[in-house]
Amino acid sequence: MNTPSPKISTMPSKPVKLRVIWLQGITCNGNTHSFLNDPSLGSLLECIEFIHHPLLPCSKTLKEVVKKLPKSDILIFEGAYRADFERAEIRMESLLMSLALRTKHIISLGSCASFGGIFKESASEHISGILFDKESESGPLHSLRKKVITLSGCPIHPKWISFVIDMIVQGKKISLDEYRRPKELYGYLVHNGCLRNEYFEWKVDSDHFGTKEGCLYYAQGCQGPFTHGSCNKILWNGVSSKTRSGTPCVGCTEPSFPRTELFTTKTYMSIPAEMPLGVPKRSYLALAGAAKSFHIKRLEGKLIDDNS
Amino acid sequence: MARPTKEERKISIMTKALELFSKEGFYQTTMPSIAEKIGMSVGNLYNYFTSKEMLAKDLILYIANILGEHIRAINESDRTTQEKIEAIVHMYFKIAKDRPETIEYFLRVYLSNREVFQNCCSGMICVSAFVTEMMIFFEEGVRCGELRDQDFFSAFGLFMGYLGGMVFINGENILSKPLEEYEHTIAENIYYALKTR
Numbered sequence: 484m485n486t487p488s489p490k491i492s493t494m495p496s497k498p499v500k501l502r503v504i505w506l507q508g509i510t511c512n513g514n515t516h517s518f519l520n521d522p523s524l525g526s527l528l529e530c531i532e533f534i535h536h537p538l539l540p541c542s543k544t545l546k547e548v549v550k551k552l553p554k555s556d557i558l559i560f561e562g563a564y565r566a567d568f569e570r571a572e573i574r575m576e577s578l579l580m581s582l583a584l585r586t587k588h589i590i591s592l593g594s595c596a597s598f599g600g601i602f603k604e605s606a607s608e609h610i611s612g613i614l615f616d617k618e619s620e621s622g623p624l625h626s627l628r629k630k631v632i633t634l635s636g637c638p639i640h641p642k643w644i645s646f647v648i649d650m651i652v653q654g655k656k657i658s659l660d661e662y663r664r665p666k667e668l669y670g671y672l673v674h675n676g677c678l679r680n681e682y683f684e685w686k687v688d689s690d691h692f693g694t695k696e697g698c699l700y701y702a703q704g705c706q707g708p709f710t711h712g713s714c715n716k717i718l719w720n721g722v723s724s725k726t727r728s729g730t731p732c733v734g735c736t737e738p739s740f741p742r743t744e745l746f747t748t749k750t751y752m753s754i755p756a757e758m759p760l761g762v763p764k765r766s767y768l769a770l771a772g773a774a775k776s777f778h779i780k781r782l783e784g785k786l787i788d789d790n791s
Numbered sequence: 792m793a794r795p796t797k798e799e800r801k802i803s804i805m806t807k808a809l810e811l812f813s814k815e816g817f818y819q820t821t822m823p824s825i826a827e828k829i830g831m832s833v834g835n836l837y838n839y840f841t842s843k844e845m846l847a848k849d850l851i852l853y854i855a856n857i858l859g860e861h862i863r864a865i866n867e868s869d870r871t872t873q874e875k876i877e878a879i880v881h882m883y884f885k886i887a888k889d890r891p892e893t894i895e896y897f898l899r900v901y902l903s904n905r906e907v908f909q910n911c912c913s914g915m916i917c918v919s920a921f922v923t924e925m926m927i928f929f930e931e932g933v934r935c936g937e938l939r940d941q942d943f944f945s946a947f948g949l950f951m952g953y954l955g956g957m958v959f960i961n962g963e964n965i966l967s968k969p970l971e972e973y974e975h976t977i978a979e980n981i982y983y984a985l986k987t988r
Contacts, residue, residue, distance in 0.1 A: 663880055751933035753943035769923045776914020
């Protein structure tokens, strides 16, 4: 009797890692640092490899990238764009376009890369995002718009970038909004999930930063009711958000960021200049007036009274 | 001829009740006296309004809606803020002249008997339709740069307190001229008090 020959088990081939170039424009490194805070960074690095990254181990220095202009699967651009800004002695208008043409996906990382952000304030006419200049889609990558995914935020939440990279790795379709931001992340308003929503409903204001009580929209400049972002859904460091810790949302994911007087609500005759997104002024004022007529004692006291 | 609907009947009752309340005051007016004026039984009147307080509350909602609709039309018209002030003053005095019981009720019943309304009409609940339109008027006036930015109630009190006061004085027969002859001066005074400097 012939004994069956043992099956030769075939080892699965090593999965091919996506090749990523992380290029920086005019930046404070904020998004790089945020990315390093992602607890799932280790498993993410099993799916991607950096051809170049300014901080992480990678196969090429920026000078080598400039010399070879390698192909990549994902080009991540962090920081604001300025045509004559130089990296490795090459103008950004040439470097960005060369790498953008040789990649499959482009991630515009952070508000500066997305809309111009803080750095645009210093030389408004010369600085923009890579696809958008504030609200206008007039950035240098306009002709490659379909490759671009916008991840605005100052900085972006690390989970937002790992989500997008993971979707690309898995070949899944990412549904995008008008600024090419993933709807899964930006379909929500920062207001959604805010623990202060009951104070918002009953129009109980917060007088100070850092308290647990009160809504920050009426006096402290909170932009949560009209800012897209999942800050109160995907919590920062897994535990908190600006509004949860008692500081107003500064609207950092929107093209209008940064505004001036971030911690004051602009009003006209005591009425907020900007209404919650999509809410007609007349409807809001009627509801707000009615809500303000009631005094909900529970909402007027401290949540945790140290003296009791 | 079709029978009036319950809603139409309610409005007819409110119109008559408004006359009584504004002349006699809240406490002097009774459900039987209202029923007598309308020519219906007291029992039937309670089919429409479960208490005098509920009738009083519906009346203030009714008046606030009338004022609110007029101011909304002015807000949505193509007028400058100064012209809107003229139009609001004109509208308010016209109602005070044509339907004096409306403003009288507001001043002599609603504002003078807060204890009656505090449970069902606290704050701005029953006058929301009117106050909301005034908010929009002021907000748009500041936004377009014609009015000075300030606390809403400071401006609201100046505007409506002035008009209410003039109608009250007129009701006391103290004015030497018909109310409408004061319109332009009053509108001008309001505009100069509120405009940007």
